[in-house]
Amino acid sequence: PGVAANDPVMAGEIAATVRAGKTVGGHYASRDLGLPFHGYVAGGPEDDHEGTRAEDAIARVRQGMKAMLRLGSAWYDVASQIKAVTESGLDPRNFILCTDDSHSGTLVHEGHMDRVVRHAISQGLKPVTAIQMATLNTAQHFRLERELGSIAPGRLADLLIVSDLAAMTIDEVYGRGVRLAKGGKLDIDIPAYNYPKTAKNTVKLGKKLKPGDFDIVAPVGANEVRVRVIGVIENQAPT
Template identity: 40%
Template sequence: GILNSDTETHNIVGETLKADKVVTGHYSMPETGKGLNAYIAMGSRNCHESTRAIDALEKMRRGETAFFREGSAWHDLKEVSKAIVGKTLDTRYASLCSDDTHPNTLVGKGHLDHIIRRAVEEGIDILTAIQMVTINTATSFRMDNELGSIAPSKCADIVFIDDLKSLNVTKVMIDGKLVAENGKLTFDIANYQYPDWATNSMKIRDTISADSFRLASPDNKQQHTVRVIEVIPARVGTVAAKAVLTAKHGLLSSDTQQDILKAVVFERHNRTGTKGFGFVKGFGIKNGAMASTVAHDAHNLMVIGTCDEDMALAANTLIASGGGLVTVRDGKVLAHVPLPIAGLMNDKTAVEMSVLVQKLESSWIEIGCAMPSPFMTMALIPLACLPELRLTNRGLVDSNAFVFVDLLLD
């Protein structure tokens, strides 16, 4: 929207700047010249979408903080860390972030402590890595007058660790008060009653059945060339590919021989009844379906799979639970993570959720998907601001040109 001079997007940024707030960026384009200059001139202070060393380096050279990303699904740190490793340059504009992290990653590996360890593995100096999650980040968000270092006048938010190698966190203080010690909270969190609107977000107009996923072959043609969203393991980008599909009984379906799966996005917030059809490649699913209501940024209901019946079961399972993540095969639910709060959250503890997510991860392998954290990759398929091809409830989007495009190429 910024580079295309979209009025609404520029107005949002303008109001943010007028309110003296920080504008955070989302620049995922490979162009690091005039386009990046224009984007930063808009007012962006930081960006977490660097996937190459040159992306981060060019942002840092222009005074924009580059967040080096390492989450459950996105493993960009290995490549992006090359922007500073072995180079003599000022690293004040380099920070670390996770972007998206599963509960079992948090419980099993950690959060920023884990990412610091990964940064050190890639050759970043330990003190530099710690700066990248403290003072550098606070400065980027213009909060270094309160946070980011242990000094007079600053908030007493302090993380205590055993040593600089293991980074084992022994206790945590917030505003000078002990809030966690030896992996346990030191205070009780009161129960919260969520309002009905927050727990009633599955507002889908039409009843979903296997017929909802039928995709007719126009003119009863035997073969069609279709657009395909090809995902890249451990990366946020997609490739705008194409494939030839053979119709069966007048319908276009998934083709597991080509690793091509049908995908459908249903609008779930306002009962509009809109849905978009597409095809995705790269998940490796041999038999079954996956569905999710975590689907950035509109968070509609997204389903991918090999057969319409399993896709319908996956969709209806999430409708019944108020949202979440689910894996289905041969008419049976293999794993289900309910997210009844807005279809995005659960009020269970991280440890409880970790058990559910671990079972979900095992179910991916059962249906043939070897990709790390496929639900996170799946969650970005509707995000139309990332290149190259995306699927929304309104249809396919060429996110390089920001226009809707037809599924069929013939």
């Protein structure tokens, strides 16, 4: 809302980002693709990861943005939006794959960006195109293509060696030209990090919560009671 309403603080932050030569990230968590959306895009954001429908992805790309399609631990928004490419025929160069929050369990048991790429392929995207959306497209969008995003002279040698492109079966991982993992096992030692006390126990509620604290008690004899509720769409952000 602040961007669409031309809030001076928000506008100043966007202007500072542009002056620094950085990419203005977006966050439009609304299904309204009318005037509020147009005002939001005009305010300067260059990408958005909050789309959940094919029409959301199409609207963003048509307005000159990059549509970020996310598959996190909670959000499953790739399958619906990838149809903008596989069915509507939009240029895949304008799409980026992302996660937007993956829990540790998801990372360990299912993967990170390889999981998103694998999922996009399962939805009908060509393997090379899916990989492009997770590498080259992303690097170019964030103005990092001189170092990242492609296998070429002068780029950082961050590489994956895969035996099955469609299944994204990763055999070896290289970072800056050094092999970091092979066959699912690390080749390097990762030092333990001891968090300072200031980073711990930061959530203070004043008491220890019990299940009963969440009870909504109706008055004796009442047939109805009014409570505050919020509806959710499973595996999506809109409420």
